[in-house]
Amino acid sequence: xxxxxPPAAAEGVPDSFWVSLRYFNVYxxxxxxxxxGTALFYHDELPLGQHNLTLFLYACxxxxxxxxxxxxxxxxxxxxxxxxxxxxxxxxxxxxxxLMYASGGMKSGLGVMLLISxxxxxxxxxxxxxxxxxALAAIAVLIEQGYWVLVYDAPTRDFLQPxxxxxxxxxxxxxxxxxxxxxxxxxxxxxxxxxxxxSQQRVxxxxxxxxxxxxxxxxxxxxxxxxxxxxxxxxxxxxLTGADFGVLxxxxxxxxxxWRREVALRLGAVRVxxxxxxxxxxxxxxxxxxxxxxxxxxxxxxxxxxLREQAQQLKLAALGRLTANIAHxxxxxxxxxxxxxxxxxxxxxxxxxxxGDRMRLTRIIRDNTLRLERxxxxxxxxxxxxxxxxxxxxxxxxxxxxxxxxxxxxxxARDRLVLEVSEEAWVRFDRGHLHQVLxxxxxxxxxxxxxxxxxxxxxVNVLANQVKLDVIxxxxxxxKADQGQLFEPFFTTYSAGTGLGxxxxxxxxxANGAALEYMDGGSGAHFRINCEEAAAA
Numbered sequence: 001x002x003x004x005x006p007p008a009a010a011e012g013v014p015d016s017f018w019v020s021l022r023y024f025n026v027y028x029x030x031x032x033x034x035x036x037g038t039a040l041f042y043h044d045e046l047p048l049g050q051h052n053l054t055l056f057l058y059a060c061x062x063x064x065x066x067x068x069x070x071x072x073x074x075x076x077x078x079x080x081x082x083x084x085x086x087x088x089x090x091x092x093x094x095x096x097x098x099l100m101y102a103s104g105g106m107k108s109g110l111g112v113m114l115l116i117s118x119x120x121x122x123x124x125x126x127x128x129x130x131x132x133x134x135a136l137a138a139i140a141v142l143i144e145q146g147y148w149v150l151v152y153d154a155p156t157r158d159f160l161q162p163x164x165x166x167x168x169x170x171x172x173x174x175x176x177x178x179x180x181x182x183x184x185x186x187x188x189x190x191x192x193x194x195x196x197x198x199s200q201q202r203v204x205x206x207x208x209x210x211x212x213x214x215x216x217x218x219x220x221x222x223x224x225x226x227x228x229x230x231x232x233x234x235x236x237x238x239x240l241t242g243a244d245f246g247v248l249x250x251x252x253x254x255x256x257x258x259w260r261r262e263v264a265l266r267l268g269a270v271r272v273x274x275x276x277x278x279x280x281x282x283x284x285x286x287x288x289x290x291x292x293x294x295x296x297x298x299x300x301x302x303x304x305x306x307l308r309e310q311a312q313q314l315k316l317a318a319l320g321r322l323t324a325n326i327a328h329x330x331x332x333x334x335x336x337x338x339x340x341x342x343x344x345x346x347x348x349x350x351x352x353x354x355x356g357d358r359m360r361l362t363r364i365i366r367d368n369t370l371r372l373e374r375x376x377x378x379x380x381x382x383x384x385x386x387x388x389x390x391x392x393x394x395x396x397x398x399x400x401x402x403x404x405x406x407x408x409x410x411x412x413a414r415d416r417l418v419l420e421v422s423e424e425a426w427v428r429f430d431r432g433h434l435h436q437v438l439x440x441x442x443x444x445x446x447x448x449x450x451x452x453x454x455x456x457x458x459x460v461n462v463l464a465n466q467v468k469l470d471v472i473x474x475x476x477x478x479x480k481a482d483q484g485q486l487f488e489p490f491f492t493t494y495s496a497g498t499g500l501g502x503x504x505x506x507x508x509x510x511a512n513g514a515a516l517e518y519m520d521g522g523s524g525a526h527f528r529i530n531c532e533e534a535a536a537a
Contacts, residue, residue: 047107472526
């Protein structure tokens with residue numbers, strides 16, 4: 001049965017049980033010390049030890065010694081609680097019974113002392129042991145009274161008092177054990193709920209810390225009592241706890257006060273949603289009544305600008321897939337047209353003049369098909385920008401091989417390109433993407449730079465864990481009017497260009513966690529790739 005199990009159940013003995021047992025033993029030592037001191041000072045003038053003072057003194061001394069052993073044992077041996085408790089109770093029953101006999105029997109009143117021992121034991125003992133202790137105490141006082149009747153011819157009517165006292169032992173043990181079981185059950189439930197509450201609080205903290213929306217909890221005066229990190233970033237405040245909502249977001253304060261009054265008068269809804277602009281952000285704010293006595297309000301802040309950017313990215317991704325499909329469909333007719341132009345160019349013409357016109361027309365066809373082919377390739381490459389296979393690249397060593405390859409394939413004089421490296425640099429980048437980005441930048445630089453030696457410079461610098469890769473030429477640079485459109489798709493100042501080179505280069509940099517930007521202020525064009533320095537493997 002549930003009532004017969006130990007109060008500690010399967011969780012082991014609580015520390016509070018050991019503390020209670022230790023305190024009760026301190027009480028035992030104090031009582032025995034008082035008994036011993038009283039008997040030594042007053043001798044047999046008091047009822048204590050009146051029948052046999054020597055036995056009383058020896059019993060007190062032995063009882064005190066045993067209590068001292070119990071105290072040391074509880075500090076050294078924290079196991080087998082029920083066994084130690086039983087030894088304590090048995091010692092109390094034997095010692096108090098002997099002291100009661102040495103003091104003249106039941107009339108000394110020492111039998112009541114066993115009620116205290118049984119009550120203390122019933123608070124921490126299983127129910128079966130509690131009744132066992134009560135039975136032993138009742139047997140002890142009845143045997144002690146029987147000894148007086150048999151040896152000293154005491155009247156049998158004196159059994160009434162030990163009998164009533166024995167009934168009191170059982171009643172005290174039963175009632176105390178029942179109340180203790182209920183207290184222990186409530187304590188166990190409170191401990192379990194405390195653990196569940198701590199776990200729930202930890203989960204709530206993690207959820208709030210990782211939320212993309214800002215969350216504020218406001219009291220009835222509009223002061224912030226709780227906030228997550230995202231709300232601090234959205235509202236531009238370092239510390240929110242204790243701040244006044246009217247100061248943090250004055251645009252929404254009046255709306256909150258009005259809604260709070262409507263909720264108090266039960267005229268408005270428990271939640272309200274509205275949009276406003278603050279600090280360059282379009283925010284959607286939700287106020288929810290927490291329905292607490294403190295009249296807390298939970299305010300959620302949603303960055304609509306970020307959501308619109310995400311929607312735009314989805315649209316661009318869908319558009320990218322569409323353009324890729326169109327590009328695939330264009331490529332096949334282009335190949336057929338180009339091939340037909342080559343065949344037409346190989347056929348002999350009827351005359352020199354007619355042949356010249358035919359060659360000019362086929363050249364126009366061929367040049368435009370090649371341009372469309374480059375455009376299709378750029379569009380297809382743009383659609384593959386998210387396929388990143390990053391690796392750790394030693395930039396200094398990689399650039400030497402890259403420049404040699406570029407000079408050979410683009411027919412650029414070796415002395416026109418100069419590499420300036422201040423220190424060792426490592427970056428994490430997709431090798432193919434880095435090759436394509438830098439090839440595009442160098443080809444543009446070589447096209448617009450002069451033919452002088454060192455007209456195109458590649459500089460590598462490391463500053464605060466940031467690697468800066470610069471491509472600089474000595475040409476005319478980019479005009480102020482064109483700088484705003486420089487990275488827009490299909491914008492070009494070169495008649496044979498597709499307008500996707502710089503746009504694609506910037507997209508590939510962003511896919512690799514880097515940034516491509518145009519640095520204004522120099523005499524020529526200056527492009528910079530910013531990326532984090534790759535940590536050692």
